[in-house]
Amino acid sequence: xxxxxxxxxxxxxxxxxxxxxxxxxxxxxxxxxxxxxxxxxxxxxxxxxxxxxxxxxxxxxxxxxxxxxxxxxxxxxxxxxxxxxxxxxxxxxxxxxxxxxxxxxxxxxxxxxxxxxxxxxxxxxxxxxxxxxxxxxxxxxxxxxxxxxxxxxxxxxxxxxxxxxxxxxxxxxxxxxxxxxxxxxxxxxxxxxxxxxxxxxxxxxxxxxxxxxxxxxxxxxxxxxxxxxxxxxxxxxxxxxxxxxxxxxxxxxxxxxxxxxxxxxxxxxxxxxxxxxxxxxxxxxxxxxxxxxxxxxxxxxxxxxxxxxxxxxxxxxxxxxxxxxxxxxxxxxxxxxxxxxxxxxxxxxxxxxxxxxxxxxxxxxxxxxxxxxxxxxxxxxxxxxxxxxxxxxxxxxxxxxxxxxxxxxxxxxxxxxxxxxxxxxxxxxxxxxxxxxxxxxxxxxxxxxxxxxxxxxxx
Amino acid sequence: xxxxxxxxxxxxxxxxxxxxxxxxxxxxxxxxxxxxxxxxxxxxxxxxxxxxxxxxxxxxxxxxxxxxxxxxxxxxxxxxxxxxxxxxxxxxxxxxxxxxxxxxxxxxxxxxxxxxxxxxxxxxxxxxxxxxxxxxxxxxxxxxxxxxxxxxxxxxxxxxxxxxxxxxxxxxxxxxxxxxxxxxxxxxxxxxxxxxxxxxxxxxxxxxxxxxxxxxxxxxxxxxxxxxxxxxxxxxxxxxxxxxxxxxxxxxxxxxxxxxxxxxxxxxxxxxxxxxxxxxxxxxxxxxxxxxxxxxxxxxxxxxxxxxxxxxxxxxxxxxxxxxxxxxxxxxxxxxxxxxxxxxxxxxxxxxxxxxxxxxxxxxxxxxxxxxxxxxxxxxxxxxxxxxxxxxxxxxxxxxxxxxxxxxxxxxxxxxxxxxxxxxxxxxxxxxxxxxxxxxxxxxxxxxxxxxxxxxxxx
Numbered sequence: 045x046x047x048x049x050x051x052x053x054x055x056x057x058x059x060x061x062x063x064x065x066x067x068x069x070x071x072x073x074x075x076x077x078x079x080x081x082x083x084x085x086x087x088x089x090x091x092x093x094x095x096x097x098x099x100x101x102x103x104x105x106x107x108x109x110x111x112x113x114x115x116x117x118x119x120x121x122x123x124x125x126x127x128x129x130x131x132x133x134x135x136x137x138x139x140x141x142x143x144x145x146x147x148x149x150x151x152x153x154x155x156x157x158x159x160x161x162x163x164x165x166x167x168x169x170x171x172x173x174x175x176x177x178x179x180x181x182x183x184x185x186x187x188x189x190x191x192x193x194x195x196x197x198x199x200x201x202x203x204x205x206x207x208x209x210x211x212x213x214x215x216x217x218x219x220x221x222x223x224x225x226x227x228x229x230x231x232x233x234x235x236x237x238x239x240x241x242x243x244x245x246x247x248x249x250x251x252x253x254x255x256x257x258x259x260x261x262x263x264x265x266x267x268x269x270x271x272x273x274x275x276x277x278x279x280x281x282x283x284x285x286x287x288x289x290x291x292x293x294x295x296x297x298x299x300x301x302x303x304x305x306x307x308x309x310x311x312x313x314x315x316x317x318x319x320x321x322x323x324x325x326x327x328x329x330x331x332x333x334x335x336x337x338x339x340x341x342x343x344x345x346x347x348x349x350x351x352x353x354x355x356x357x358x359x360x361x362x363x364x365x366x367x368x369x370x371x372x373x374x375x376x377x378x379x380x381x382x383x384x385x386x387x388x389x390x391x392x393x394x395x396x397x398x399x400x401x402x403x404x405x406x407x408x409x410x411x412x413x414x415x416x417x418x419x420x421x422x423x424x425x426x427x428x429x430x431x432x433x434x435x436x437x438x439x440x441x442x443x444x445x446x447x448x449x450x451x452x453x454x455x456x457x458x459x460x461x462x463x464x465x466x467x468x469x470x471x472x473x474x475x476x477x478x479x480x481x482x483x484x485x486x487x488x489x490x491x492x493x494x495x496x497x498x499x500x501x502x503x
Numbered sequence: 504x505x506x507x508x509x510x511x512x513x514x515x516x517x518x519x520x521x522x523x524x525x526x527x528x529x530x531x532x533x534x535x536x537x538x539x540x541x542x543x544x545x546x547x548x549x550x551x552x553x554x555x556x557x558x559x560x561x562x563x564x565x566x567x568x569x570x571x572x573x574x575x576x577x578x579x580x581x582x583x584x585x586x587x588x589x590x591x592x593x594x595x596x597x598x599x600x601x602x603x604x605x606x607x608x609x610x611x612x613x614x615x616x617x618x619x620x621x622x623x624x625x626x627x628x629x630x631x632x633x634x635x636x637x638x639x640x641x642x643x644x645x646x647x648x649x650x651x652x653x654x655x656x657x658x659x660x661x662x663x664x665x666x667x668x669x670x671x672x673x674x675x676x677x678x679x680x681x682x683x684x685x686x687x688x689x690x691x692x693x694x695x696x697x698x699x700x701x702x703x704x705x706x707x708x709x710x711x712x713x714x715x716x717x718x719x720x721x722x723x724x725x726x727x728x729x730x731x732x733x734x735x736x737x738x739x740x741x742x743x744x745x746x747x748x749x750x751x752x753x754x755x756x757x758x759x760x761x762x763x764x765x766x767x768x769x770x771x772x773x774x775x776x777x778x779x780x781x782x783x784x785x786x787x788x789x790x791x792x793x794x795x796x797x798x799x800x801x802x803x804x805x806x807x808x809x810x811x812x813x814x815x816x817x818x819x820x821x822x823x824x825x826x827x828x829x830x831x832x833x834x835x836x837x838x839x840x841x842x843x844x845x846x847x848x849x850x851x852x853x854x855x856x857x858x859x860x861x862x863x864x865x866x867x868x869x870x871x872x873x874x875x876x877x878x879x880x881x882x883x884x885x886x887x888x889x890x891x892x893x894x895x896x897x898x899x900x901x902x903x904x905x906x907x908x909x910x911x912x913x914x915x916x917x918x919x920x921x922x923x924x925x926x927x928x929x930x931x932x933x934x935x936x937x938x939x940x941x942x943x944x945x946x947x948x949x950x951x952x953x954x955x956x957x958x959x960x961x962x
Contacts (some may be wrong), residue, residue, distance in 0.1 A: 150609035151606055151608075152778045152783075153783070156784055156914060159795060159917035159920055225606070228897075230914075232912060325615055328615060332617065332618040336618060359611075412610055412611070455610075456616045456691070457618060458621065459691065
């Protein structure tokens with residue numbers, strides 16, 4: 045990466061997190077999450093500054109210390125009181141904005157913004173964004189390119205741009221962008237601030253043309269001039285993946301999976317149990333496939349590496365309960381002494397997930413709506429059995445992978461079942477043909493390309 | 504209406520329905536429903552033929568008799584076996600298409616089209632449409648203009664057009680039209696047939712530009728050339744309304760309401776308890792208003808003339824239960840010996856509803872999404888107290904009435920509460936000003952204009 049301007053990254057989660065040990069000393073640990081794992085290797089041991097919110101007690105302590113260098117990252121953490129943070133993160137980001145961008149509301153009942161929502165939770169969200177704006181105004185090096193990441197931080201550009209005209213501001217959305225009609229489910233002040241906030245960047249980036257189009261349509265609907273938009277899908281880091289597949293943990297997991305699967309076909313999904321991921325209908329489709337052709341029983345195992353997400357949130361707990369019941373019902377209905385139709389693994393074990401994707405005959409990725417879905421690309425990179433991909437056209441990655449994937453319309457159990465069956469039954473020639481195309485497409489872009497596109501877009 | 508070509512109207516419900524009396528004789532009764540009451544006076548005692556589905560045993564008997572004249576209407580009824588009808592009407596029209604056009608699905612769980620849905624219920628829907636097509640081919644007079652009404656009957660044009668090139672085919676949608684993303688929740692074959700079916704008409708009509716735009720966007724998304732589209736909102740028949748307001752039943756109801764309301768302010772809604780009508784959030788907003796300003800307690804009555812719809816359908820029963828609980832909770836919380844905050848009337852009594860709309864200080868119409876909402880216009884025509892309108896911008900009537908209505912964003916309890924409060928508090932001058940504008944806009948178009956627009960669009 046050749047970039048002469050200083051860079052500042054701004055995101056909700058940072059590349060390191062601190063924990064207080066028994067002596068009260070803050071000890072740094074590497075952060076997790078897709079955004080962080082993509083960006084971190086590229087900015088480690090550089091002069092890039094990374095601003096993020098404090099999440100732990102250790103983080104909050106470090107937030108009082110100003111900018112720090114830890115694990116090779118120059119970080120500045122911002123702390124907020126519990127009430128502000130809960131309103132910003134849980135109520136606004138995870139409930140309102142995540143649901144709006146992914147189209148997850150049950151419109152007959154949700155949302156129902158109570159009186160005071162704009163002056164309460166939304167005002168807290170505004171304060172958090174404002175605190176990032178103030179920190180940028182204070183700390184960003186002269187002439188820096190500021191790369192603001194994701195849907196949590198859309199409101200800070202207008203204030204920064206006014207006070208620091210030397211900075212170049214780029215926003216990148218890792219989620220889809222709400223359609224104009226979904227954005228209209230938000231209170232009118234909220235959607236106007238959101239669109240005006242994004243429009244104040246020098247450029248706004250998305251994973252696919254579709255999300256950029258939805259954003260531009262909402263600009264028109266709100267009467268705001270759209271900023272420059274660019275499309276820059278993320279890709280996996282092949283070296284990173286190779287390091288994982290070569291690890292002892294992955295090798296051990298692969299051996300266990302060999303034992304588990306034997307000479308059966310192996311259908312795999314790896315997901316958080318997030319409402320948008322459509323885990324439930326994936327099991328429905330698998331059941332429909334077994335029902336339609338009972339001769340498949342005993343010849344296939346569905347490895348579902350799906351781990352809980354946002355536990356304690358009622359909608360998510362209810363969904364996870366429904367998933368567990370569905371899995372139990374299918375295993376009860378079709379299982380035999382020798383064969384369990386669904387191998388359900390709720391542990392978030394990255395090497396094991398990668399081992400499963402590598403060993404899969406078919407990978408199922410059927411989200412209702414998904415910003416990109418990096419797992420689909422990772423799967424095609426690590427897989428060594430000409431693995432097939434059953435993919436929803438509502439995943440951002442469809443634009444790049446749709447040409448060689450089997451199409452699964454996310455609301456259509458029948459067509460998803462048919463796609464899984466076709467993928468399992470594909471001839472060796474077809475498997476090779478599709479799998480090569482998918483691997484090629486998945487390797488086409490790395491995190492370095494994605495970062496470079498943001499810097500270019502800064503102008 | 505000057506139209507020299509013969510006219511055929513095709514709709515799900517006809518202008519008359521037959522009941523078998525004790526001797527087994529079929530006795531005609533006037534039909535109900537918005538479409539029928541708008542069109543019926545215009546085509547009664549003319550040569551216009553009306554084709555509709557048989558709904559009752561009497562209808563099914565008459566269906567075997569070919570075209571009949573009853574109550575001044577020349578009708579031809581088409582009968583279907585129970586299984587075909589249930590699949591067509593309940594499963595496809597009321598569950599799938601109504602939900603898609605109004606955006607009512609809870610996307611995390613609904614829809615989930617089972618394997619066989621396309622070959623089962625959808626095929627039944629196709630058969631019903633095909634039967635209408637065959638009847639048209641057989642019975643439509645040479646060179647007739649065929650006005651096909653609503654979302655139940657979108658598939659018949661291709662077959663009719665091929666076999667009867669002399670006919671001019673016009674379709675009119677009384678519902679909103681699904682956004683492209685909502686249409687994508689339907690199985691791929693279904694959405695293609697739907698769009699291709701509509702596109703085979705000489706013209707397609709809608710209540711507002713927005714629905715026409717959504718339809719055209721779905722044509723693009725499906726790769727089909729859009730037909731000529733026209734916008735022709737329906738308006739109420741002022742003579743019809745005057746006949747009702749002058750009726751004994753309406754006068755008696757008005758006297759009862761005087762007793763009930765006294766010198767309090769009167770907030771009114773008149774709706775089926777249909778998921779799209781947003782009855783629940785209307786009560787939430789009323790509660791929020793009382794909570795924000797307890798001095799309103801005792802000074803206002805909310806007359807909710809909301810009657811059950813689609814009873815026995817789980818989603819509707821659950822919603823009605825939620826509505827009843829909400830009403831009971833609000834009356835329990837704020838009610839006193841002298842004052843019940845919500846007067847809840849579940850009886851579908853048209854003269855009484857009109858009396859309530861006539862006497863209202865404020866009428867609340869806050870749908871999630873609504874093709875037009877004729878009630879909003881009827882209210883402004885019959886009201887004699889400079890009644891104000893609190894209106895959702897997601898109702899088709901917003902295009903005509905939005906300029907003088909108080910805006911209630913349907914998902915925003917806070918803004919809806921504020922709109923109701925502002926409407927109740929408006930100065931006499933503002934009330935007169937807005938109410939005149941609304942009355943003027945509501946009288947601008949009658950059913951005759953709407954019918955004439957369809958005939959003109961036929962070309």
